[in-house]
Structures are given as C-alpha cells and as structure tokens.
Amino acid sequence: MTTSSTVSSRFHNFTATDWIDGEIRHRRKLYKKLFFIDIHLTSPSNDKVQVLFRCDDDSMTTVDHQDCLRLARPGHHVRLHVGPPTDPNEGQDRTFKVWQCTTLPEITKPYDDPKPFIADPPLVNKTRETIKQWDGQEKPKKDMTCKYWLNQRQCHRLETCPFQHPTGPDFEKAREAWVQERLEIRKIITLDPNDPHTDKKPHALRALIFAQWIHTFLIPRLRHCKGNVLDIAGGKGDVSMFLCHAFGIPSTVVEPNLRKQPNYWLTRLRRLMEKHINGINDDDDDDAPRMAQPWPYPDIHPTFMPTLLDDAFIQHHPDLLHRTDLLIGLHADQATEPIVDTALRLGKPFAVVPCCVFGRENLHRQLATTGGPVLTTQDLIQFLCEKETGGYGGKIETAYLDFEGKNQVVYWIPSSHSL
Ligand SMILES: C[S@@+](CC[C@H](N)C(=O)[O-])C[C@H]1O[C@@H](n2cnc3c(N)ncnc32)[C@H](O)[C@@H]1O
Known part of the structure; x- marks a missing residue:
C-alpha cells in the first residue's frame, strides 16, 4: 500500500513492505499526531522494534490515528503491516529497527489479565528527572x-x-x-474564552440548570406553547422531574434504558430545587426543625416511554409529536443529532446540550465551512448550527449554561413559533 505525502518534502511516501507480529511492551505519545509503540517480536528473531504512527505526514487520517492509539494498548499481541518511516531521519543511529504503520493494528491476543500490565522501559531510554x-x-x-x-x-x-x-x-x-x-x-x-460563566455551578446541577433555562429563557420566547416537552435520552428523568414538579411544564421522557427511581433520588432532586431555586439551605444553622418543602407542582408527573428515538418512533407516535412543543436532549449521546433532525423535519423548536461526539460512527459528518471532520464537541456544535432550517426560518443558536462540563446549548425557534 502506498500513500502520497503532500504535507512537506520532509516526508517520503509511505509504502507498507512487511508484516510483523509481537507483544506491545511500551507505548509513548509524543504529541497529538505522533505516537510510538515498542514491540517484542514473536518471530523470527525475538528482537524488539519500534513502530511509529503519525498523521502529521498525511499517511493516515486523524480519526484512524486516534483509533490506532486506542487499539495499541501495552500488553496486547498485535499484527501490523509496516514500512519504512516517511521521515527518513526516524530510525537513524538507532540500535533497533524503526518501522511506521498506517493501518489499524490487528489484535491477535488481547491483554486480559485483571492486573495492570507492567510496561518495559522505552527502547529510547532518555530517563528524565x-x-x-x-x-x-x-x-x-x-x-x-x-x-x-x-x-x-x-x-x-x-x-x-x-x-x-x-x-x-x-x-x-x-x-x-x-x-x-x-x-x-x-x-x-477546558476554559472557553467565550463562556461568560466564570464561577460555575457543579456538574451535578446540570439537569436543574437546563430545566430552569428552558423555563425562564426558552419557553417565554415560544408562541402557542402549552409547554409539552419531549425529553429524549432523558436517562433517569432528572430534567423532566424538574420541568414537571418545579416549573409545572409537562414532559415525556423517551429513554430505552429506564432506571430505578429510589426515594433518596426523589428527595435529592427536591432538596436541589429548595437550595438552588428557592434559596433554602439544609446546612443553615437553624434551631427549629424544618419540614421539607413540597414540590410546587406535585401533581404534574413526567411520562416515561421506554424506547429509542428513531424512524419507527416517529412513524408510530404522530399524535405525540403533533402535541409536542419542544424537543430537548441533555448530554443525549447518539440521540443528539436525531433530536435536531427530527425537530427540523417537523418544524418544532429544539434545545440540545451536546457532549460525546461518536466521531468514528459518524464519518459522513463534515463541517460545511471547512470541509473538516466532526471530532470534538465544538465541531459537533458547529455541525448542528450549520444545518438547514428548511422553509421554517429562524436561526440555530447557542448559549452557555452555568454549570461545569459540557455546557453549551444549541437551540432553534422556527419563525412560526417565535414570539
Ligand atoms: C449520557 S446519558 C444522559 C442521560 C441524561 N440526559 C442525563 O443528562 O443524565 C445518554 C442517554 O442517551 C440514551 N440514548 C442513546 N441513544 C438514544 C436514542 N436514539 N433515543 C433515546 N435515548 C437514547 C442512552 O440510553 C442514555 O441513557
């Protein structure tokens, strides 16, 4: 296999010439685009060799490079298709052979000992203090x-x-x-210079803060809104519990993996609301024993639907979707893009807070502005914002929520739903 290098004349084209088999005894990441593994060969000589994986020479894509790093774990036995390094300086003056690899390692025997693998010192042993x-x-x-x-x-x-x-x-x-x-x-x-929140609230408050933002910012901007929310990939249902019981907004959770909802979880949610919405602090030095505050809307309960959001869901629940005023997803994993696409298709407002990207499973995604792949959360946010809103008008926008972690919300109000 030959790969052309257009990056710089420093690099030669890559050609795979040999197959090698052996155990990974050490792995060292030099920087984002280059890492090395030391292999103890199983045949023919029992020698150790070094294999480098790089994408700064265009010999492989960034996604493949990341996958190689993930697969090439010390302790695994692997089979690799290797060739001379594209940078001829690599391997000079070495007492061991240096190869380059541009394809995914084939794991021939995974390291499955429960004890951690003890790596060898690196072949290039520049011990630093x-x-x-x-x-x-x-x-x-x-x-x-x-x-x-x-x-x-x-x-x-x-x-x-x-x-x-x-x-x-x-x-x-x-x-x-x-x-x-x-x-x-x-x-x-992880500091984002555009994020206006400096002293952010803990990550554990994300569901409450998202629900509060929907209540105070988003819903007041929607026309004809009865407040029926579809909370997709809702997990245990924290966001919907706050929407229903704290803010009186009816919500349906679409989540295939329904979790147990023990009493201590309900108590914890109520305490969070008391403390962060009503400003009542359990830790206050209060002599009189205090009754726990009831929920403001104890009779509005979330509905739970143990299912995926997919084409079948859209086909089988037209009435529910018709009644829905807003589709939401907090850290909704693989459901994030389907939520956006479903909302755009139906012309309904949405608000999602993206986190994991699942870049490998979605290689078809491409940024319209740069043509680049979608690999980071920031890429995913840009990718969602670049989507066409069809004939529904309005602009897909973003805002920062006041909690630690992935806190950028991507939302859309179609013109016909905007006040
Ligand atoms: C990281 S959890 C987030 C749960 C919750 N929103 C939270 O913030 O605590 C992601 C959830 O997405 C659900 N999920 C993934 N794909 C989905 C889909 N297509 N439809 C509905 N739920 C999905 C998973 O079952 C998982 O519970």
Missing part, C-alpha cells in the same frame, strides 16, 4: 506523588519508582491535593 507540566514548567519527579500509589494504593516499581509513596495521614493529604490540582488543571485547560 523532571516531568513537563501543563503550563510548560518542569517539575522534579521526586517532588511528585506516584499516581499508581494514589489511585491503586500500590506501585509495582516501588523500589525503583522515582516518585513519592506517602502513607497514613500524608497519603490522605497527598490524594486530596492531587484531586484538587487535577480539578484546577481541568478547569484551566
């Missing part, structure tokens, strides 16, 4: 805590591991500090 941090600073390993120790309370390299292994109260302190640091870093690296 520091680790580059997210902000570019180098931090000495001896000042950091071993992440295996923190998460699994064991380290298979205890004797030689350069990181700290605290015990007793120091362990608890180190773990707390590590969790806090990761949360902070996550906040910084």
